[in-house]
Amino acid sequence: MSFFSERQQYLQFFPNGAELSLRKNQRGAIHALAAHFTLHDTPAIITMPTGSGKTTVICATPFLLKAKRVLVIAPSVMLKGHMANAFTTLNSLKKTGLFTLDAAPKVKVVTGTVKTPEAWEELRAFDVVVVTPHTVSPARLQVPLPSEDLFDVVIVDEAHHSPAHTWNELLDAFPRAQRVLFTATPYRSDSLELNGEHVYTYPTLKAFEDKIFGEVNPQRITPQDGETADLAIARQAEITLMQDRGRGHHHYVLARAATKDHAEALLDVYGKNTSLRMQIIYSKHTLKHNQGILDLLEQGELDGIITVDMLSEGVDIPRFKIAAVHALHKSLAITLQFIGRFARTGEDKVGPASFIYTPSDGLNAEIERLYEEDAVWATLLPQLADARIEKEEEDKAFFQGFDPGSFDYADFAGFSLFSLRPYHHVKVYDLPDGFEIPESVTLESNHRTVFKKDYPKARVSVLIFRYLDKPKWIRSDFLTQYHYELCIVYHNKEHGFLFISSTEKTEQFYQQILKHFIASTVSALPSPVSMSITNKSLHNLTQVQVFNVGMRKIRGNRDETYLYRIGNRADNVIDSADGKIYDRGHAFCKAQENGKDVTLGFSSAAKVWSNRTDKIPDFIHWCDALAIKFRNGSNPVTGTNLDYLGVREPIASLKGFDLLTIDWNPRFYEEPGKLTVEVHGQPQLLSPEDAHLWIDYESIKNDRFEFHLEIGSLTIKMMYLLGSTFRVENMDEKITCSFVDQQGRTLEIGEYFQSHPPVFRCVNGDMIEGREAIRLSSLPKSPFDAQLIQAIDWRGAGVDISKEFGTPNSIHNWLEQRLVGAAQADDVVFYDHGSGETGDFITFAVKEDCIHIHIYHVKSCKNRVVGERVSDVYEVCGQVIKSVKFRDLPPAEMFKKIKHRFENTSGKKFCNGDLAKLETLLKSRLPIEIHIGLVQPGMAASKITERTSNVLAATQAYIMAQCAGFLALGSS
Structure with a gap:
């Protein structure tokens, strides 16, 4: 029998039927712990705010669980000493009357590294072994694995430290032990997972209501001229201490420094500018040294101490009531612990606590709320603390919904989704239904699926892919290494959107992922959402400031089809005239949403992003918020010049579009x-x-x-x-x-x-x-003047208008003779009929110090009679419009293209001039004018219909916006 199991009967909650001095939160924690291990063997997490009696519950735990041998893990030397003293004396239990025997367990404090199995076995002689993980964790190479039965109860104090690798290896070394994790804040500053099940959480609000925490008065100090922030805080700390002592309070000052050097500098500030007697306590000092300073404090030889670390771990001095914070904590968890150390009550001659600080930059939103000038801490402290704890428990419940998952490599055996921080970037698809999570995902590329976990109920899948890659500038495999890509697939069924977040952002990758997650009952892959949907991301945003805008050209020439505007107010260079030429391609901005700063980007490629990373539950919430906007949001007005740029609308039919x-x-x-x-x-x-x-x-x-x-x-x-x-x-x-x-x-x-x-x-x-x-049809259009059609007497010229090419009486032959036989024939006439042509004929001539290029497209009249055949008109006009791309080529590229066509495709010829002449002409550096024409004998000015007129007008408008001339040859 062990000390704890033999004496469990002496741990009495209600001797003689009278309730003892245990606080109700301590009773709740003890009973919750006992209940948990009757059903589960998972680690139990007990959350109690700093100063609410956690040490008492820790010391009661081995009795409760009838422990044979207990391992207590502490994060620091000072806290290790505190826990060793607590178990050696059991004073916290005896003060409450919970344990009345004059007995104590055998306690061993491990100070050096355990390097041999024999050193582990020597610990069997003790009831309680207190360690820091760095001295005994098997994660360290020199530490051997202990016997699994060495400890049957493992207690972790300040468990928010525990997810580190050294902690986890130590906890895992005793898989059969009952493990209990105590913490004031069940979340880590690095946001990693705290492994275990939350069995009892005592809210900070209740600690205030139950008078465990008392009043905390924040004192925001603004340095005067000639004062540093440190000097201003030190002087205010002295004033506050003198005032408190004048009221009969027995208070001490705790000054927090950022570094050891800062602490030394503060000691000089206090020594030269105040009457306060201060000394430094530092975690890297020996426990004996630090304890000696605390003894001087208790003896009245000091007025306070300066510490680099928070000192809330392992120091139980309720008279620390004046916090002189020369360096603010940026972590909410540590800030709340630090404040909690000052807020607790239960000591005679102790009054309200004071928290002295100066404003600071670079704090997160939660901490900034706390340090706002008008913040009411009695209300705000519980709100911040309890909301954060509630969020942590919600996240843990979310992750518990995932299946065990699959992984290919041992490296992922202990991998936790809790550690992932996906960047908020998604590609969005319309998917009302038809989503299914596949058993496996195999990509066609060299990406191998090495990790996969699914949450079918929430319709979420998390995948990690691995692939080999090497720099493009090396031929050997010497620098080949593994790369990893994260992909999260989430289907919001309520609003019918599929979100894919991937660090691999190629379209090929998205398509392959889609194929795996679309149900076999769906006939086609879903479409990416339209710009009109992603644009709704702006809904409900105020104070929009645009940093980056992409503008897509919708009319005019092909120069600069996509323009970027970048700057602090990138939209300022956009005006109403741009809205007639461009629409929105993408935008990135910052704004306010519900009083909070946000960043937002969206694009025509169905992508939305925000410059933030979060845990997966927060990422899912972000997607859900987008889905609500996409389905229910209105078309936003930003109040910026971005509003000048139109947004393309989705269509479900071609009706009305010619x-x-x-x-x-x-x-x-x-x-x-x-x-x-x-x-x-x-x-x-x-x-x-x-x-x-x-x-x-x-x-x-x-x-x-x-x-x-x-x-x-x-x-x-x-x-x-x-x-x-x-x-x-x-x-x-x-x-x-x-x-x-x-x-x-x-x-x-x-x-x-x-x-x-x-x-x-x-x-x-x-x-x-x-x-x-x-929709550009609202823009003014000029009607086509039918008299611009040059009438040709085809019959008189002996042309068979149904023969486009290949015969002496074809239209091509007639046009060739016309171009070559003219009184002033062009310098170069190139015949380019065939697939991929720029035009059937391209001519080059120098006129008035300018190179005139004419491109002709020919279409025959299928019925041998003059009359409109709609498809012929559309086809030739389509060819005319496409040939505008030729004008975008530099002269050297024009020559290269024609040379390639001449030398590599049959039927191409120079009707006038040759390659050498063309090269000389295009190297002249003369300006170039492009004229484009069509030849269609089926068109006649006297018989043209309204539909053909509209087609010709649209063609003419497009050509004249970018080229020097447009001509049409038809019939009389």
């Missing part, structure tokens, strides 16, 4: 990559410059249409589908096509279009990108 052209997303031209095409299993890698998109106008319906992707000589039929989601499908089973980015990552072409939606221009000026539209 499509004219289709083009790649602007990012296609900006992001380096290649298109890979596989025909019958044979892959080809092609340049995006050789890829062109064309609408099949006759297939257009309200919710779909076909378009062609031409790559070299290949044509792939694609289907654009619009509804609750937007997607693009490859209709050709024999040909597969993918986009390969600069890092070699591959995305199937349909998936690529989903993340890089094609851009459509409509006849009335409206523009569609994927499933978002921006």
Whole structure:
């Protein structure tokens, strides 16, 4: 039998039926502890504010649990001495009358490192062993593992220190022991997890109500001219002590310093400028040295002490009532412990506590609230302390909802989700339903899933991927190393949004994750939310200050398709004129929300972010708040010039949109990559410059249409589908096509279009990108003047208007003769008909010290009679609009493109001039004018319909906004 089990019967709560002097919080903690271990073997966490009688409960615990041998773990030498003394004397139990025997357990204080199994075994001779983890933790190489049965009860004091590796290894060394963790604050300043189950929490508010804590008077000091902050605090501490002693209070001063050097400087300040007798206590001094100074204090030889650490651990002197805080704690936990040490009552000749400080920068929001000039501590202290404890318990309950998880490497065996701090950055998808958490996630890339934990009820999955990587500037594997990526997938079912937060932000990665988490019953991947949704992130924000704005060009030439504006007030350079040319691409700002400072960014790529990191529960709350805004928020007005930039609206139908052209997303031209095409299993890698998109106008319906992707000589039929989601499908089973980015990552072409939606221009000026539209039809338009169509007598010229090329009487042949045979023929006439053409004919001539370039597009009349065939008009106008890209090329690139076409594709020829002449001309550095024209015999000024007129007007307006001239050749 051990000391505690033999004498448990003498631990009496109600001798003779009378309640003893135990406080009710102490009774509650003891009973909760006893109840816990009747059902569970998990560590028990007892939370009691500093000064509320925790030592008494600690000393009662071994009796309660009938301990054979107890290990007490303390975080510091001073607290180790305090706990050793508490068990050696059992004074805290005897003072309450809880234990009346004149007996005490055999206590051993371990002072050196335990280096041998024999040293561990020698501890069996004691009832209580008190240690600091650094001397006995098996985490240290020289410390061997002890026998698992050496201790049957393990007590941790000030348990907010315990998640450190050395603590955990020591606790895990005794898996069969009953483990009890005592703390004043069940959370760590580094926000790591405190392992165990909360069995009893005594709120700070109750400590005030039960008179365990008394009044605390904050004294905010502003230094006078010529005073330092330290001098001002020291003088006020002297004044306060003299006033308190004049009222009969037996108080001491505790001055807190930031460092040992600061403490030495403060000792000089107090010695030279006050009458206070002060000495320094420092945790790295010996216990004997520090105790000697505390003895002098009790003997009245000192008025106070200066300490570098908080001194609340291991020092039980209720007469410390004046806190001279020369260095504010930035941790709420330590601040509350420190204040609690001064706030407690229960001693004669002790009055209210004083807390003297000066304002400080760099504190977190909770601490700033405490130190505000008008803060009422009697109200605020319990609010801050209890809210933080309640939050910690809520977080622990949240993490308990996760399944055991899976991991590939032993390194993750002890890994805790509590330690994760995801950056607030998400890509958001429309997903009313159809979410399922997969059993495993296997990516096509070299990312290997090494950790996965799921919370099915909350619809959350946390994954960690590992991959090998090396710098691009080395050929060998010498610097190859492992990298890790974090991904959190969360589905807010209530509002129908899927959030993916990933440190790997490539579109290929998002698409692969989507495929795993979308239910098999869903026919297509969900669409990223539109800009009109992410823009609602601004809802309810005030005092918006914009730092970064991206503006997408919606009309005009292709120069600067995306502009960035960066600065403290980046929106100031935006005006109403910009709103007619650009809309919102992204924005990043800071603002106020419900009285708190926030940062917010959002983009047209369905991404939202905030410059903060938090635990996973806080991250989920942030996503939930966004989901509410996305579903219920109004279109925000910021009061900044950002409001000049429009926001594209989502569309569910093409009804009312008269499509004219289709083009790649602007990012296609900006992001380096290649298109890979596989025909019958044979892959080809092609340049995006050789890829062109064309609408099949006759297939257009309200919710779909076909378009062609031409790559070299290949044509792939694609289907654009619009509804609750937007997607693009490859209709050709024999040909597969993918986009390969600069890092070699591959995305199937349909998936690529989903993340890089094609851009459509409509006849009335409206523009569609994927499933978002921006209405430009309200802008003034000029009608097309039908008299601008140059009438050609095709029959008189012997032209068969149904023959576009390939015969002597074709339109191409006629146009060639016209261009070459003119009285002043252009210097160079290049015939470029074929897939990927800039135009059927491109001419170059120097006129008036300027290079005039004419680009001609030809379309035949299928019916051999003059009359409008709508699809022909749309097609040729689409070609005309696309050829505007030629003007964006520098002269050297123009030459390179034509040279490549001439030398590598059949049927290309110089009708006039040659490559050498073209090169000389383009090297002349003369300014360039571009004129673009169309040749369509089916058009006649006298027979043109309103629809064709609108198409021509839109084409003319687009061309004239960027080029020098537009011409149309038709029939009379």
